Structures are given as structure tokens and as C-alpha cells.
Amino acid sequence: MLKVENIYKTFNAGTINEKTALNGLSLHLEPGDFCTVIGGNGAGKSTLLNAIAGTWYVDEGNISINGIDVTKMPEHKRAKFLGRVFQDPMLGTAANMRIDENLAIAARRGKARMLSSGITAKERESYKELLKTLDLGLEDRLTSKVGLLSGGQRQALTLLMASLQKPEVLLLDEHTAALDPKTAAKVLAKTDEIVGKDNLTTLMITHNMKDAIAHGNRLIMMDSGRIILDIKGEEKKKLTVEDLLNRFAIASGEELNNDRMILAK
């Protein structure tokens, strides 16, 4: 489904701030794979997702989605294949527009936008039903501006928007990191539900090892722009946080030194 082959990305090349964020990384996801991504700060997790999403082009290597080479395809064209939820709840929705308008924009992802109505009455009804499933009371606030919603509500809405048009690959960039634990758990449960319902191929970054183990059928750990651990199938099911820490030490040759990840134990 998703094929990332030997990609490289260096930021600020030739300056004192030069940083190799992706260092010959390869990753293949099968259809229906739900892969969690963990790794320390600066390991290149978000960079990987941005490379797939096309925020910028990679220096070297190839990316293809469902057999289509997207390496040189601009971000807005690639969006046809991708559902995205960002770490910052402000990034995924248009604050000055209404809830139903945001959903209508997401419903037209990958389609030509011309002069037909931006949102139809029929759509509005279906969005109402859809929002009911979130259980956040948003179905009664269809015409409220998204800017009035809480971070958790916005993130849940973004998740809904990302999956409204079934994406070939769903990209989740620490989408629960900015939420309080209770809301985060709710959004994660919703994520499982949405991914499970359509059997979406998913790549989910998380800083929480427990979440990384509890969700999905595959787990990769990144360090210095590479994948250093790839655990799937039965092995993934039996995985514990202890195992993960030990295997990180072996794979990278150093202790895991990320406070956020250790605290999340």
C-alpha cells in the first residue's frame, strides 16, 4: 500500500545547523497495516510523515502509494490519497469556518472544486449522524465556528475529516499529545474504531510506549532518521515496555534518553 524506499532528507544543508533528519529510511506497509511509530526527539518521526504527506520533497529515494509514484507530487495533489491529523489541534481545521463547512471541505478532498454548492442540505444531515458517533455533543453545534471548540473536540473532528473520504493511508502525527489524558484516551479509542471499521492503512506516531504497544499490528522504532526496530504479528502482541527499552538499548547502542517516553511507562 505504502512504499517508502531509501529516502534521505537533510535540512539546512551546508550550514552550521545542518541536520540529517531521514537517513536512507525504507518502510513498506501492507494494506490494512496499523503501524505505530516511536522514537526519541529528533529521531525523524514527524519528518517521515511530512515526507509521505509531501510538505516538501525528499532529497533522494522514492515514495509510492498504492502503486502510484508520489515522490514529486505536490502536497495538495497527494492529499487525494492521504488522511492527516496533526499534533497541534489548531492545524487540522479552519477555525473561522463552521463545523459542517469543515466537514464539507474534507468530503471534497481529491475532487475538483468548482461552482456547485459548497455544502448541501443532504450532506448536513449525514454530518449530524456522523458527529453523533463522536459522542461530544457536536451534532447540535453544526453551524458553530470550529474556533469555539476545545482542543480535544477539534482533534476528534479532524480525525473524522481525515477519514470522511476513505484515505489510502492515514497519517497520525502524535494526534493525542496535546490533549489531557481523558480526552486523549477518547480520541485514541475513536481512532481504533475508525481504523478498524474501514481497515485503513495507518501510520501513527506516539510518544507513549504503552499506546504504541496497545494499538495496531505493527510497531517501528526510529533513531537518527532510520528504523532501528520493526516488530509485527505475534511478537508485537506479546511486547512489553521493558522489552522495548531493552531492545532499544541493543539496537541503538545507547540508553533511551527521552524523558517523555520514559515517563510514559
Place this chain on the structure above:
Amino acid sequence: MSLLTLFNAMPGAIAQGLIWGIMAIGVYITYKVLDVADLSVDGTMCTGGAVCIMMLMSGAPMWLALIVAVIVGMIAGLATGILHTLMGIPAILAGILTQLGLYSVNLKIMGKANVPINNQKYNLMVSLLYVKNVPFYKNTILIVAICILILVAILYWFFGTELGCALRATGCNPNMSRAQGINTKVNIVLGLMISNGIVAFASALLSQYQGFCDINMGRGAIVIGLAAVIIGEVVFGKLFHNFALKLVAVALGGVIYYAVLQVVIWLGFDTDLLKLLSAIVVAIFLAIPYVKKEYFPKKKQTAKEDK
């Protein structure tokens, strides 16, 4: 300096205010909807009039002169858009470049710096002679008001379409827009074109209204446009929430601006200082949100920090 003088001057101020209100609607689209400050309008505010007047004088019908004026204005917007999106020049600088270039273009269109048009010889749509003592259907105030209503109706419809929604999303959150498959660059160019087309239309009306087109008539247009946008927001913001009504508020903001200006002139204020006054008023209103946040934070927030 009797009150009667002021009273007599008011219809003219209202008509002029409404024409500048159309211009301000153009500014609203870039400044508020697209979140881009577009300075090319200082040039377009002359271009539209220049094209319209020259075409009328060469015998073209009014409707054709207006359409061509709008199209030329849109081309100016396209130029700014290309400079900004395809060449990566910051929006403000791109607008200034277009504005400067347009100065020459406007001179070439007109052939000289000032072209008068005789309203006896040509059948003009609006004129400062048509604000009083004419049959009501010829009254400039009514005609411009109808233009505004039609324009608002078209814009209201457009911003409700898929394309219009994409344009609004682009201005609100470019990140989200790209993630939802919207080509933000195309939308920025489109917004600049629409805005400059509207400004050129206002310019075409203004030059007919005042009976001439002058190379300097667009100078400071962006400031008047912003003033109208801000006045409209401050005065009607609490009342009008609907998008169409917000646009009407902007046009009324233009009227208030010119009405106040008329009062200031009536009071005997040195007219040389008017532009300075406009600049100061707009600067104050633009600064208010920042000053409020920075120097007078809400009590609620301070209480939280104290904890």
C-alpha cells in the same frame, strides 16, 4: 459654515462613500478572507478608471467599458498573485511592485496624468451632478447602492460554492487546506484577482463620478479601504454575523468614513492634513487588538497566571 452647507454636502459624501465602499469590499476579500494585505489596489484604483474613461471616450458602450475595466483589474491581481505565489515574493512587496508598475501602465493608458470626461457629451452611469435634483432612478446614490447589493449577492453565492469555501479555507488555515487537497497558491491568486477586479470596478465608477481620471487617484486607497473595513466592523460587528451583512457593513463603513471626513472639512480642518489624519485613525484601529492583548490582558488570564 452653516449647517446647511454640511447638509448640502452630505449626498455627495454618501455617494462617494458608497463607491469607496465597493473598493473596500475588494480590500475585505484580501485582508479579511484571504489574510493577505494587498497593496496593488493603490494602482488598480486608478487603472479601472483609466480603462473605463478611455473606452467611453473612444465610443465604447458603458457595459463594455466596465467589463474591460474589471478584467484589466483582475490581470493586475494576477500579476501580484504570480509575484507572490510563483516567485516567493512576500505579499506586501509583491503588491508594492505591481502598484509601482501600474503607475506607468496607467500613464500609458491615459496618455497623460489627468483625463477629464464631459458628462454632457457622454452618458455617464454616475456623476456628482446626479446626486440631487435628478429623477430618483438616475440618482447616483441609488445606482451605486444597487451595484453594491448585486455585488454582495454574487460574492455571497460565490463564497458558498466549493471553490469559494476552498478560498476561505486557504485564508483561514493553509496547512489544513493543503492536507484537504486544496491548491492554496491557485486560491491566493484567484482571491487577488477577484479583489482587484472589484477595486477596478469601483475605480471606474469613481472616475465617472468625479468627471475625470487622475494618475494619483489611487494614492492611499488601501488605507481608505482598510478604514472602511475597520469602521464597518467596529460599528456593525456585534449586529451583523452573516457574511453578506458583513460585506454590507464594509460598504457602510465607507459611507461613515466619507461622512466624517465631510464633517471634519466643514469644521475647517486643514485639508492638507487629511491623509495624515486617515493614516493615524487607521493605525489606531489596527493597533487596538494588539494593545489590548499586550498591555491590558483580561483579568481572567492574569488570575490564572497568579495561581
